[in-house]
Amino acid sequence: MRPFRETIAVEDAKALALEAASPVDRSERIALRDATGRVLATSAASAIDVPPFDRAAMDGYAVVAGDTFGASRDRVKTLRLVHTSYSGDAPAQAIASGECVEIATGAPLPDGADAVVMVEETEKTTEGVRIFTPVYPGQHVGRRAADISKGQTVVASGSVLNAGSIGALAAVGTTTIEVIARPRVAIVSTGNEIIEPGQPLGPGQIYNINRFTLTSIIETHGGTVSAVDTVVDTLADLVEAICRNAAADLIVFSGGSSVGERDLMLDAVRQTGEVIFHGIAVKPGKPTLLGKVGSTPVLGMPGNPTSCLSNAYLLVIPMLRQMARLPPYEPPTIHVPLARRIVSTTGRHQFFTVRVVDGSAIPAFKGSGDITSMAHADGYIEIPAQTDIVEAGEMVKVKLF
Amino acid sequence: MRPFRETIAVEDAKALALEAASPVDRSERIALRDATGRVLATSAASAIDVPPFDRAAMDGYAVVAGDTFGASRDRVKTLRLVHTSYSGDAPAQAIASGECVEIATGAPLPDGADAVVMVEETEKTTEGVRIFTPVYPGQHVGRRAADISKGQTVVASGSVLNAGSIGALAAVGTTTIEVIARPRVAIVSTGNEIIEPGQPLGPGQIYNINRFTLTSIIETHGGTVSAVDTVVDTLADLVEAICRNAAADLIVFSGGSSVGERDLMLDAVRQTGEVIFHGIAVKPGKPTLLGKVGSTPVLGMPGNPTSCLSNAYLLVIPMLRQMARLPPYEPPTIHVPLARRIVSTTGRHQFFTVRVVDGSAIPAFKGSGDITSMAHADGYIEIPAQTDIVEAGEMVKVKLF
Numbered sequence: 001m002r003p004f005r006e007t008i009a010v011e012d013a014k015a016l017a018l019e020a021a022s023p024v025d026r027s028e029r030i031a032l033r034d035a036t037g038r039v040l041a042t043s044a045a046s047a048i049d050v051p052p053f054d055r056a057a058m059d060g061y062a063v064v065a066g067d068t069f070g071a072s073r074d075r076v077k078t079l080r081l082v083h084t085s086y087s088g089d090a091p092a093q094a095i096a097s098g099e100c101v102e103i104a105t106g107a108p109l110p111d112g113a114d115a116v117v118m119v120e121e122t123e124k125t126t127e128g129v130r131i132f133t134p135v136y137p138g139q140h141v142g143r144r145a146a147d148i149s150k151g152q153t154v155v156a157s158g159s160v161l162n163a164g165s166i167g168a169l170a171a172v173g174t175t176t177i178e179v180i181a182r183p184r185v186a187i188v189s190t191g192n193e194i195i196e197p198g199q200p201l202g203p204g205q206i207y208n209i210n211r212f213t214l215t216s217i218i219e220t221h222g223g224t225v226s227a228v229d230t231v232v233d234t235l236a237d238l239v240e241a242i243c244r245n246a247a248a249d250l251i252v253f254s255g256g257s258s259v260g261e262r263d264l265m266l267d268a269v270r271q272t273g274e275v276i277f278h279g280i281a282v283k284p285g286k287p288t289l290l291g292k293v294g295s296t297p298v299l300g301m302p303g304n305p306t307s308c309l310s311n312a313y314l315l316v317i318p319m320l321r322q323m324a325r326l327p328p329y330e331p332p333t334i335h336v337p338l339a340r341r342i343v344s345t346t347g348r349h350q351f352f353t354v355r356v357v358d359g360s361a362i363p364a365f366k367g368s369g370d371i372t373s374m375a376h377a378d379g380y381i382e383i384p385a386q387t388d389i390v391e392a393g394e395m396v397k398v399k400l401f
Numbered sequence: 402m403r404p405f406r407e408t409i410a411v412e413d414a415k416a417l418a419l420e421a422a423s424p425v426d427r428s429e430r431i432a433l434r435d436a437t438g439r440v441l442a443t444s445a446a447s448a449i450d451v452p453p454f455d456r457a458a459m460d461g462y463a464v465v466a467g468d469t470f471g472a473s474r475d476r477v478k479t480l481r482l483v484h485t486s487y488s489g490d491a492p493a494q495a496i497a498s499g500e501c502v503e504i505a506t507g508a509p510l511p512d513g514a515d516a517v518v519m520v521e522e523t524e525k526t527t528e529g530v531r532i533f534t535p536v537y538p539g540q541h542v543g544r545r546a547a548d549i550s551k552g553q554t555v556v557a558s559g560s561v562l563n564a565g566s567i568g569a570l571a572a573v574g575t576t577t578i579e580v581i582a583r584p585r586v587a588i589v590s591t592g593n594e595i596i597e598p599g600q601p602l603g604p605g606q607i608y609n610i611n612r613f614t615l616t617s618i619i620e621t622h623g624g625t626v627s628a629v630d631t632v633v634d635t636l637a638d639l640v641e642a643i644c645r646n647a648a649a650d651l652i653v654f655s656g657g658s659s660v661g662e663r664d665l666m667l668d669a670v671r672q673t674g675e676v677i678f679h680g681i682a683v684k685p686g687k688p689t690l691l692g693k694v695g696s697t698p699v700l701g702m703p704g705n706p707t708s709c710l711s712n713a714y715l716l717v718i719p720m721l722r723q724m725a726r727l728p729p730y731e732p733p734t735i736h737v738p739l740a741r742r743i744v745s746t747t748g749r750h751q752f753f754t755v756r757v758v759d760g761s762a763i764p765a766f767k768g769s770g771d772i773t774s775m776a777h778a779d780g781y782i783e784i785p786a787q788t789d790i791v792e793a794g795e796m797v798k799v800k801l802f
Binding site: 169369 | 438490556565570576592593602612704706778
């Protein structure tokens, strides 16, 4: 058996992981309605003015502004109503001084009119429309191109699309857009004891957990699982699994990166590419390997489900988001006092799960083999490598799941 | 034309909206791998122990702990190696005192053994395995059921599923789960000027924006768009649209809730159900209506795209998450100084969009008809109804999109 020769600091591991994670250049065309959270691949310029015409911004009367100057409740001006213009109508015929058009919000302003008097400031009578207030030219008018002008960049390349930017793309008549393709991640489960949920457990067998936790993380952070693979723990099979998945943007192995005699990930990566690091000074999650095969980063994650998932938070999320061209993830955090003292391992950065109950953080970490260390926790605190004790009552920053 | 008789405060509007939004009771069965973000409908209890057997928590040697007492580098104990046990193997034959089994992490402990000595504390020689350290009974052993015991609740009903809880469900062999159904939302666009992107614009026409912004909001916050409907602005058509979509959990109209002569939403809701409020003291977004038809809440949102979307942030998100049984949304926020003075409308709560540039908030709000008020902003600040001026340099809380 081969113990780790040396481990690297978690910060160094993260920096090397980001270095190995190249942003994806491929793009794909999708429907605008599916665009939330996607990254625009090419800047979108408008082919039209929005609005495409001068329009009423209020319900009321389209007027020649000059006709209203001096109007008040005491000095009412009366205009002749020549037309009613609803939204969706073509513009009404042009008006002249002394005339007005009843107009709904959004309807095109008739030629000749240059302002709208709000309905609240008017009274419609059989003699005409009584105007109680002056308006200036342009008042209550949405000018053609006020929102977006023809040729203008509506949404810049690299933007993460949300409701507002999708709305702007719809406003200029967009139906499909080119977005950065989601990084393709191959998940390879190793370990002869692992079987899939749904099958009965044989002696010595346990269910595959990591495949599910990794899928959840990958799909939440902009990636897509391109393959789910299970291999037995032989050098030939591991090498074959790497080659079979070499077209992925990232290959994540779980299991098989510890130091046992049958731990062959190190040899498999050496044989097909280069090892970047093997062993991180972090708890749990020490037996983690990063390599590169061709241009594809390969992560060898611990088989223990909590170690695998904690390293997914520490390494997979930053790598994946960089590959997907998404901004770094900032989990929601709360600051609360620690309910009980934690004794940490000096020299290893600790990922320590907690529950938040009645405004304090209660340790929830059981063991790296226990998925309930994660499942029954609300989030985690990070304890730096050089800290060995966090006292009860000390304020801690909980990163919520 | 009918002006608003009165508006209600935004806080009251939100409270009434939440009162009208009943949590969904329907559930549906989905694959575990699709469960991220879904709400578990029934508590999941385990049918098995996890792990299902005592297992090695380290690579090393399974021993009778008593055999190692007193061992040290100076007083080495030597044990006879009788077997090698890999993970996935059935348990090795029972061992007796003086014997050991080479064992990989995760492999089942043989009967007779009650501890594991880490490989680092041993040396394998032709005479046997040299042990350099004592271990106590249970050391480096993952006990059967230490993670989850048979009958235990693995994930409680009502939990929002994440990587950790999905992992725990996988650990007990789950393949499918029962989750709360997504609230079905019908989006109805009214306004005769609205056409769908992809078609050429005729005179007086603009593209449908609200359908896309509402879809983005609905799908991000746990809902599903069950129908996308477009109706012309007549009372009969609006009534028919309400009836046609009455099986939805929520109907959102956009357009047609203002005070124009042809604003018929108020009458359509009165004719089919009851009006809860009409008009909110908020800017933009004042002409907003909430009603209830049977048990289905009906929102009449302004047609202006920024008004419609700002009210989606203020009302639709809270309603929808309550219906979906998701916790209230807490947007990421930052506190920065305001770059320029904002003069706000007294008496109306203001939803004011800003860009965040070089650590300060720059007003991004153009007009309620301009979708770029949202699309070219990073988030928004809320200015209470009684505040009329926010000075340059004042710290503001920006809720990020």
